Amino acid sequence: VRCTLNINGTDHPLLLDPRVTLLDLLREHLKLSGTKKGCDHGQCGACTVLMDGKRFNSCLALAVVQQGRRITTIEGLATGEQLHPMQAAFLEQDGFQCGYCTPGQICSAVAMLDEVRAGSPSFVTAVKAQQPVDLSEHEIRERMSGNLCRCGAYPNIVRAVQQAWRKEKA
Amino acid sequence: MRPFTYSRASTVDEAIRMISQDQQAKFLGGGTNLIDLMKMGVEAPRHVG
Numbered sequence: 001v002r003c004t005l006n007i008n009g010t011d012h013p014l015l016l017d018p019r020v021t022l023l024d025l026l027r028e029h030l031k032l033s034g035t036k037k038g039c040d041h042g043q044c045g046a047c048t049v050l051m052d053g054k055r056f057n058s059c060l061a062l063a064v065v066q067q068g069r070r071i072t073t074i075e076g077l078a079t080g081e082q083l084h085p086m087q088a089a090f091l092e093q094d095g096f097q098c099g100y101c102t103p104g105q106i107c108s109a110v111a112m113l114d115e116v117r118a119g120s121p122s123f124v125t126a127v128k129a130q131q132p133v134d135l136s137e138h139e140i141r142e143r144m145s146g147n148l149c150r151c152g153a154y155p156n157i158v159r160a161v162q163q164a165w166r167k168e169k170a
Numbered sequence: 171m172r173p174f175t176y177s178r179a180s181t182v183d184e185a186i187r188m189i190s191q192d193q194q195a196k197f198l199g200g201g202t203n204l205i206d207l208m209k210m211g212v213e214a215p216r217h218v219g
Contacts, residue, residue, distance in 0.1 A: 001176055018176035018218065021205070041206055060202040062218075064176055 003067045007032070008076030018064050023047045025063040026073060034074040034103045038148075045147030048104035049073050055111035057146075074103035077110065086110050086164045095160035097151035108147045109161050113168070115143070135165050172214040179219055192217050 004013045005025070012030065023040070026032045026049070035058060038046030042060040049058045050072040077084035086106050089095070096102045116133045124142045125133055133139065140158050149157065179185035189195050196215035198204060207213040 018174060019171045040209070042202055057202065060205045062176070062198070062201060062205065065178075065198065065201065 001064045003064050005063065005066050005071060006069070007071045008073060009070075014063070016064050018062060020063045022049065022058040022061040022063045022066055022071070026058065032073055032075050036100055036103055038101070038104075043148075044101070044104075045108060046101050046104040048108045048147065050107055050111055053111060053114060055108045055146075072107070074107055077106065084110065085167055086113075086160070089160040089164040089167070090157075093156050093160040093163055095153060095156040096149075097153050101147060101149045101151075105144070105147045105149065105157055108144060109157075109164065112140075112143050112161070113165060116165075135162070137162075171208050172211070174208075174215055175217050177217070177219045185219065188217070188219050195219065 001018050002015055004011050007026070007030065014025070014029070016025065020029070023035060023037055026035050027037065035049055036046040037059065038044035040059045042057045045057065047058045048055050050056070051061075051066065051069045053070075053072070077087060083091070084106070086109050090102060090106055095105070116135060119133065122139060122142050124139045137158050140161050141154070144157065144161065177188060179188055185197070189197060194216035196204060196213065196218055198218050204213060204218075208215070
């Protein structure tokens with residue numbers, strides 16, 4: 001199938017087998033290996049990328065279906081040498097150990113803050129969905145629960161997300 | 171994953187026509203369930219749209 005996919009602001013004309021997942025396209029065809037393959041079954045979140053700004057597990061997305069969407073990977077978050085505030089926060093708060101889940105964590109966190117801004121409810125705040133979300137640790141852990149970290153760096157991941165959120169509001 | 175053909179319908183009528191032409195055609199939707207099952211070989215549709 002012929003298609004053109006917009007990845008990190010660049011159009012890529014491609015000829016693809018319909019079976020190719022977005023994850024394999026990024027890693028194997030386009031050599032954008034920042035996005036990681038963990039479980040390849042949508043359970044771990046390591047392959048999280050942004051589709052039109054919304055987070056999605058790229059291992060469960062067919063590449064050919066993505067025509068017309070803007071795909072953003074971890075490689076596309078920074079502006080030149082200027083890190084995205086979430087990337088900077090992960091560095092400053094040491095929000096990782098081995099780093100394998102980190103690209104997924106960061107992409108997920110970026111989209112998660114957008115969801116919070118849009119007033120999207122979670123299991124934690126379902127009953128007060130109409131009010132602005134108070135981004136507590138409990139809330140962050142719930143909203144980031146789709147991204148697993150086998151090193152267990154969760155405390156610092158939470159701090160990194162809190163820092164990015166505070167800096168944005170300040 | 172077993173090979174399949176892919177097509178994208180632009181209207182509801184077209185989607186219904188495509189799915190009714192082939193007993194082994196499946197709607198993809200977001201795909202997070204179907205693709206997982208196709209990887210495992212639980213589902214092997216001939217056509218996906």
